[in-house]
Amino acid sequence: MSEDRPPQLGYRVGEHEVRHGLSLAPMAGNTNLAYRRLCRRFGAELTTTEMASSLALKYGDEKSLRLLERGEDESPVAAQIFGADPDVLRVAAGEIEKRGFHILDLNIGCPVPKITGCGGGSALLREPDLAARCIEAMIEGTSLPVTVKIRAGWSDDDKCAPAFAKKMEEAGARTVTVHVRTREQRYTGHADLDLIRAVKEAVSIPVIGNGDVTDVESAQRMAQTGVDGIAIGRGALGQPWVFTQIRAWLDGEEIPASPGVAERAALMLQLGRGVVELYGEYRGMRIMRRLATDFFRGCPGAPAMRQRSNKLETLNDLEVLADALASGERLEPVAD
């Protein structure tokens, strides 16, 4: 592929078209509805909830299911669930459909022991037959298209993604998103792009490449593997405009510059207001303690702003932070 001729990304999931193939990867603690809305404004075409427990869905544990909010303006939106019991997943799939989501995704990538210890997340990579039964059960439980998100494999010696993806396709999964790191790598080391090529050769369903895409250059490298779409996680945190930039490249248009600090500050504040609207000020500010830091990463005065953001209590505190970011004023650290 020559660099002056962008590739054609894009795919369909059931009736839903993801025209440029650009999605926001699910990230627990980050991709709440307000953040997903922000990314959609900047060109993310498919968004996914933070992962929710299939058991919580089966038993109607509304406290855990707060993660499953959906905006009427959000389409298409996938709900991601985890679990490893086909019977529970079947029921959970039906519950997701009742909540109005468009796509149902199974998490087979999470490396966290709390999840793998119960057989879910990336632990399913070592149980391909059970994983296939999980997908089949979810399909029995819903008329929504069922998709899957996997990792490269468990370890360097066991990069099973091509064969595993084939198995998921045979079980009925409509797309496969591959985070090209192993479970053992967690979030370290490099994403193995050659493995994406191998997955692409192994299956005929759309393959969405994921891992380390943070700008147009890294999107170009991912696109060269022949993927149908790109899912962006950490690269979209604090810089949702990465979608606009990659989209412009795919459309052969001039790539817009990244916004300056004033616009970043305004976006951070808009996000904060959206989060407060959804969750109230107390919980919203705790969520913003994480999300705000991404907006001033690398800016002058960032350490003091980080210290302040770790203590956010009110929307007014966030406004002070946004003013300082926009004006370049150095903030004094607040007392512990």
Ligand SMILES: Cc1cc2nc3c(=O)[nH]c(=O)nc-3n(C[C@H](O)[C@H](O)[C@H](O)COP(=O)(O)O)c2cc1C
């Ligand atoms: C804080 C955090 C939370 C995550 N939560 C989820 C999750 O709930 N479900 C999931 O499938 N992946 C989750 N991931 C993995 C991301 O979706 C993605 O696969 C990974 O970060 C690699 O992509 P990136 O380099 O674009 O960030 C999470 C990653 C991070 C950093």
